[in-house]
Amino acid sequence: MIDLYYWGTPNGHKITLFLEEAGLPYRVKPVNIGKGEQFAPGFLKIAPNNRIPAIVDSEPTGGGAPISIFESGAILLYLAEKTGQFLPTGVRARADVLQWLFWQVGGLGPMAGQNHHFNGYSPEDIPYARQRYVRETARLYGVLDRRLTDHSFVGGEDYSIADMAIYPWIVPHERQKQDLDDFPHVKRWFDEIAARPATARAYAVADSLKNLPPPDPVEFARILFGIEPPKPAKKV
Template sequence: MIDLYYWTTPNGHKVTMFLEEAGLPYALKPVNIGKGEQFEPDFLRIAPNNRIPAMVDHAPAGGGAPVSLFESGAILLYLAEKTGRFIPAGTHGRAEVLQWLFWQMGGLGPMAGQNHHFVQYAPEQIPYAIDRYVKETNRLYGVLDRRLADRAFVAGPDYSIADMAIYPWIVPHERQRQNLDEHPNLKRWFGAVAERPATRAAYARAQAINQQPTMSEEAKAIMFGQTAANTRR
């Protein structure tokens, strides 16, 4: 059994998408980041960076003690290796998946995250910051659109953890001020991933947990006011 410590964010969706695709048994452990539950001592023992998702695998391959992990990319790679699915065994195919997984982790996720912050959540509209991150998000959409011009999925003909990592960050494209009609290859891929039964199941789980994913002023203060001095341990 896998315990998934989760909230309804793009990084959380990545892991439920994998678990639904693979049919692995798992239990969702909601961590309401708007209420500060990510600072609880029990969670910090698993996720010292006080971010979701985090995971405990009580039945790791080969047996032994449970394995705990934080960081969504590390979790996806671990699960792919555990199951032997959604990452090729060959050197070249594996390299393709990994580079696009890390592209999401190091580029699309952080840049779209800053886009979300300055467009939706910042207490004041800062035109330079909004323009900077909306444009960079657009550039990354363009990179992805070109990549998908001659292949079904991001790393090639087969669906992989790279697709699972990227898709949830494209879901809020309208809030990122992006138009998928400008990126036809990306739009085609996005529709194909959205229609997968596992994708639908993963997002249904999210809806059951958090039907109103709006952010209160209290939640903003908790999430955007963290420093080394005021983060609870």
């Protein structure tokens, strides 16, 4: 059984996409990042970087004690190797998938994340920062579009962990100030993944958490980004 420590973010969606596609049994352990549950000592033992997702596999290959894994890219690689799914075994095909997996965790995710931050959460309007990350996100969409010009999926002709890593970061394209009509090959790929039954099931996991009370916006920004509310002006 896989215990998935999860919240409905792009990185969280990566893992539910894999688990639903592979049909692995799992239990969701919600970690409400808006309330700071990622800083709980028990979670810190599993995920020392205080970030979701993380997993605990109580039935690792070869037996033995449970294994805990943090960082979404590492989790996808672990699950692919455990199940023998969504990661080719051939040297060249495997290298193609892994380089695009790392392209996401080292490029698209961090840059789109900064895009989200400066366009949605920054307490200051910093035009340079907003433009910088919108433009870099657009550049990365262009890289992906060129790759998909002559490939069905990012890693090649088969759906893989590279697609699972990238797709959730394309879902909020409007929030990132991107128009998929400007990237026709990304749009074709995006629509195909969106239509997969496992994708709908994966995103339904996040929907099941939406009934929880929403966090206070000021407290949310303080917890996630260390942004303190502005101090009231001194009376003269």
